[in-house]
Amino acid sequence: MSDKKILSRDKRRYLLPSERELGAETHSYLPELCDQLRTRKIPRRDFLRQAALLGMTAGVAYATADKLIGGAFIPSAAAATPKPGGTLRVSMRIQEVTDPASFDWTEKSNVARFLVEHLTRTKTDNVTVPYLAKKWEASDDLKTWVFHLRDDVTWSNGDKFNSADVAHTVNRWLDPKTGSSNLGLFSAMVETVKGADGKPMKRGIANAVEVIDDHTIKFNLKQAALAMPENFYNYPAAIVHRGFGKDYAADLSKNPIGTGPMNLESFAVGERAILKKARKWWAGPFHLDEIHYFDHGEDTNAWIAALASQQVDMVFRLPNDAIDTVKRLPFVDLHEATTAQTAVMRFRITEKPFDNLKLRQAIAACMDHKEILDKAFKGLGQVAENHHVCPIHPEYAALPPLKRDVEKAKKLLAEAGYKDGITVEIANGDTEGRWMTDVCAIFKNQLAPAGINLNINKMPANQYWEVWDKAPWGYTAWTHRPLGTMVLGLGYRSGVPWNETAYNNPKFDAALDDAEATLDVNERKKKMAVCEKILQDDAIIPQPFWRSVFKAANKRVKGHQTHPTLYHQFHNVWLEG
Amino acid sequence: MPQLIMRRIGMMILIMLTVALLLFLMNEGDPRLIARSVLGPYAQDQQLDAWIVQHGYDRHILVRYVEWIGRVMSGDLGDSIIYKRPVNEIFWDRLGNTGILAGVTFVVMVIVALTLGVLAGMKEGSTQDRVISVFSITTTSIPEYASAVLLAWIFVFTLGWLPGTSSMTSGFNVVELILPVMVLTLYGFGYVARMTRASMAEVMTNPYIRTAMLKGLPYRHIIMKHALRNALIAPFTVIMLQINWLLSGVVVTEFAFGYKGFGALLLEAALRRDIFVIEACGTAAVFVAVFTQTIGDLGYTYLNPRIRFK
Numbered sequence: 001m002s003d004k005k006i007l008s009r010d011k012r013r014y015l016l017p018s019e020r021e022l023g024a025e026t027h028s029y030l031p032e033l034c035d036q037l038r039t040r041k042i043p044r045r046d047f048l049r050q051a052a053l054l055g056m057t058a059g060v061a062y063a064t065a066d067k068l069i070g071g072a073f074i075p076s077a078a079a080a081t082p083k084p085g086g087t088l089r090v091s092m093r094i095q096e097v098t099d100p101a102s103f104d105w106t107e108k109s110n111v112a113r114f115l116v117e118h119l120t121r122t123k124t125d126n127v128t129v130p131y132l133a134k135k136w137e138a139s140d141d142l143k144t145w146v147f148h149l150r151d152d153v154t155w156s157n158g159d160k161f162n163s164a165d166v167a168h169t170v171n172r173w174l175d176p177k178t179g180s181s182n183l184g185l186f187s188a189m190v191e192t193v194k195g196a197d198g199k200p201m202k203r204g205i206a207n208a209v210e211v212i213d214d215h216t217i218k219f220n221l222k223q224a225a226l227a228m229p230e231n232f233y234n235y236p237a238a239i240v241h242r243g244f245g246k247d248y249a250a251d252l253s254k255n256p257i258g259t260g261p262m263n264l265e266s267f268a269v270g271e272r273a274i275l276k277k278a279r280k281w282w283a284g285p286f287h288l289d290e291i292h293y294f295d296h297g298e299d300t301n302a303w304i305a306a307l308a309s310q311q312v313d314m315v316f317r318l319p320n321d322a323i324d325t326v327k328r329l330p331f332v333d334l335h336e337a338t339t340a341q342t343a344v345m346r347f348r349i350t351e352k353p354f355d356n357l358k359l360r361q362a363i364a365a366c367m368d369h370k371e372i373l374d375k376a377f378k379g380l381g382q383v384a385e386n387h388h389v390c391p392i393h394p395e396y397a398a399l400p401p402l403k404r405d406v407e408k409a410k411k412l413l414a415e416a417g418y419k420d421g422i423t424v425e426i427a428n429g430d431t432e433g434r435w436m437t438d439v440c441a442i443f444k445n446q447l448a449p450a451g452i453n454l455n456i457n458k459m460p461a462n463q464y465w466e467v468w469d470k471a472p473w474g475y476t477a478w479t480h481r482p483l484g485t486m487v488l489g490l491g492y493r494s495g496v497p498w499n500e501t502a503y504n505n506p507k508f509d510a511a512l513d514d515a516e517a518t519l520d521v522n523e524r525k526k527k528m529a530v531c532e533k534i535l536q537d538d539a540i541i542p543q544p545f546w547r548s549v550f551k552a553a554n555k556r557v558k559g560h561q562t563h564p565t566l567y568h569q570f571h572n573v574w575l576e577g
Numbered sequence: 578m579p580q581l582i583m584r585r586i587g588m589m590i591l592i593m594l595t596v597a598l599l600l601f602l603m604n605e606g607d608p609r610l611i612a613r614s615v616l617g618p619y620a621q622d623q624q625l626d627a628w629i630v631q632h633g634y635d636r637h638i639l640v641r642y643v644e645w646i647g648r649v650m651s652g653d654l655g656d657s658i659i660y661k662r663p664v665n666e667i668f669w670d671r672l673g674n675t676g677i678l679a680g681v682t683f684v685v686m687v688i689v690a691l692t693l694g695v696l697a698g699m700k701e702g703s704t705q706d707r708v709i710s711v712f713s714i715t716t717t718s719i720p721e722y723a724s725a726v727l728l729a730w731i732f733v734f735t736l737g738w739l740p741g742t743s744s745m746t747s748g749f750n751v752v753e754l755i756l757p758v759m760v761l762t763l764y765g766f767g768y769v770a771r772m773t774r775a776s777m778a779e780v781m782t783n784p785y786i787r788t789a790m791l792k793g794l795p796y797r798h799i800i801m802k803h804a805l806r807n808a809l810i811a812p813f814t815v816i817m818l819q820i821n822w823l824l825s826g827v828v829v830t831e832f833a834f835g836y837k838g839f840g841a842l843l844l845e846a847a848l849r850r851d852i853f854v855i856e857a858c859g860t861a862a863v864f865v866a867v868f869t870q871t872i873g874d875l876g877y878t879y880l881n882p883r884i885r886f887k
Contacts, residue, residue, distance in 0.1 A: 305741025
């Protein structure tokens with residue numbers, strides 16, 4: 001076990017029964033967290049999330065919350081008795097499913113999610129609970145994390161699931177040759193070194209992954225990280241078999257060895273993915289016999305038409321301009337999820353003219369977030385504040401509201417050296433829907449009075465993904481992540497792969513490290529306020545709004561809840577009729 | 578005639594080589610872009626450089642072009658970046674699917690177009706002619722994406738009679754072909770019908786038709802035996818052009834109904850920069866265009882004695 005950070009046996013001996021009851025054996029901070037809930041310093045959801053993160057099992061966390069503040073937790077799963085069997089048909093893009101570590105689209109992970117699974121699972125209520133790991137413990141300084149793995153899980157090839165699989169998977173992420181975005185997400189296990197050609201290169205730190213025994217694995221971090229369990233549910237973080245990419249090719253579609261309930265019966269990129277229930281599942285009954293994913297192309301009208309003619313039971317995502325159409329279909333349910341999904345008008349601050357702070361601030365000052373939300377997205381979301389931390393994130397700290405100020409923008413523009421105005425261009429690929437063009441068009445109007453002429457460089461979605469981290473100014477969609485620290489660590493920490501702004505601010509990095517190392521929710525909020533303010537002041541991402549996401553499903557699909565990230569969790573899903 | 582055929586084939590090869598060169602230059606001009614497409618967005622610079630050398634992309638572009646032509650001639654179209662399998666495995670299936678859609682549409686469209694064209698042309702200026710003309714001009718004026726939405730609204734969302742997509746997910750289903758065939762027929766038949774009408778109207782004014790009428794031959798006999806055969810020469814080239822359009826120009830319809838055809842493949846490849854698929858599809862599309870044009874020209878020459886004997 002850990003040297004001294006994990007609660008020692010001696011220390012456990014002196015715990016009071018009341019402390020034990022509040023989870024002190026699991027993590028020394030848990031009694032204090034319980035106290036915060038009891039005194040209503042933190043809301044119930046923050047308690048559940050934080051308690052689960054620190055290793056308290058979901059059942060105990062919910063029961064403790066009920067005991068402390070009353071009000072039994074009522075799971076929103078289907079009230080009716082599930083009927084086993086049937087085939088769920090879903091319209092979704094079918095992309096290559098080769099190496100889960102290098103997934104860059106949620107759609108890829110949705111097919112893979114029924115084959116390979118994660119150490120943890122973030123539920124639709126944004127609370128992360130144990131999964132392939134039955135529990136975990138974090139040291140007080142959050143630099144050592146010990147995960148205890150389930151011992152009743154078997155791979156589809158008959159091998160027993162154990163620590164070697166997790167060690168192999170995480171070491172692959174940390175190997176720069178894999179090309180995984182997890183290098184940014186798990187930055188506490190990553191160092192930057194000089195490559196053979198003298199260029200900086202990121203790689204895992206030595207001894208980051210330590211196998212304790214067959215079902216216990218320890219992660220040694222160079223700095224504190226609170227979101228380890230949440231990170232393990234990020235979509236490129238599925239655990240693969242220990243032979244993946246070593247004994248056989250790293251191609252899940254050809255070697256679909258997994259711990260999940262299904263086999264990949266048939267797979268063709270751009271056409272279909274057919275999954276069939278194949279084994280007794282360690283996690284309990286899986287009601288559906290088969291899941292068929294069909295690719296109906298890029299045209300969202302075709303998805304809706306497939307749903308309307310009952311060729312499919314569900315569409316992966318519903319564009320907001322199709323909501324009214326779907327509402328008119330009597331046999332279809334509309335599902336909405338409030339999320340931290342967003343799109344940011346990010347500047348590449350190493351590129352001219354956006355290396356000019358005053359210019360960036362002038363542009364940001366012109367934005368009327370509310371007007372953009374109302375006009376471009378029918379008000380289906382909430383306004384953002386140019387710092388990429390969402391009010392639904394537990395560590396969100398409210399800053400003074402932003403107001404559009406054209407006079408201030410003009411002044412800043414003059415100070416930036418453009419007193420006669422400037423023409424700038426934003427790249428947009430409508431990667432999440434046509435509303436993105438609408439946002440740009442409305443912002444163009446908002447910029448005009450300040451003397452800023454905005455040209456919108458509209459391009460196909462896939463073309464945008466080729467320039468998303470290169471274009472001087474681009475409108476990039478970001479998916480939901482349960483913690484604000486996760487998204488800031490992924491996108492804005494110096495040198496990480498997804499740092500599309502090329503932002504490099506040691507002050508921000510230090511502030512983020514500090515926030516990530518703080519257990520107390522209220523204290524962390526204060527520290528996040530510093531991070532948020534730095535991002536706002538540096539004006540690297542004018543960010544109009546957070547958007548709700550929508551999905552539509554036939555009424556015969558029961559027990560389904562929409563995940564904020566549109567991850568497919570079909571554990572409780574069954575079909576009626 | 579043999580000289581004409583040889584000249585036409587020579588011209589066809591020259592056009593193909595030129596277009597292939599343009600395609601190659603546009604797609605493979607920047608080796609770094611190819612490496613990025615193949616290795617993905619998170620590949621580091623060192624990996625890109627190694628890939629370029631390993632796959633010979635550090636050689637002169639003309640050397641690579643000649644090599645590529647050789648590979649294509651031997652049937653090797655390369656590997657798709659997004660489909661992760663040889664282009665040959667996807668390409669022919671998709672072309673076959675489009676062939677089915679094109680074949681059905683062609684038959685329906687030609688029958689409808691010739692029938693309506695002849696009916697309009699045999700009584701030029703009549704109410705029948707005007708109704709048919711207005712109808713064919715109107716349908717041809719509505720772009721495919723608009724008629725696709727309109728027909729889907731009527732037959733899928735309102736009446737619930739037809740499936741909304743044509744992706745043939747449960748195997749070939751002729752019912753799924755109805756909507757795309759309707760869209761393509763409505764858009765395409767107008768050209769052929771108008772051409773047939775004009776040709777028919779012209780034939781009907783010829784003295785030999787008047788003579789036949791004065792001889793007291795039945796009207797039906799005059800139309801079928803004397804007018805129709807001559808009236809069909811002019812629309813022949815237009816009909817041949819429809820084959821080209823149906824095989825390589827039905828992108829919008831395939832896209833709108835999720836039909837897994839050649840047009841949808843080309844569009845997706847272009848959107849995702851799947852270089853080798855773009856090259857294969859582009860070359861095939863040009864081949865179809867040049868080939869049908871050549872056949873059209875030769876056929877027209879054969880059918881029209883004035884050109885043949887000249």
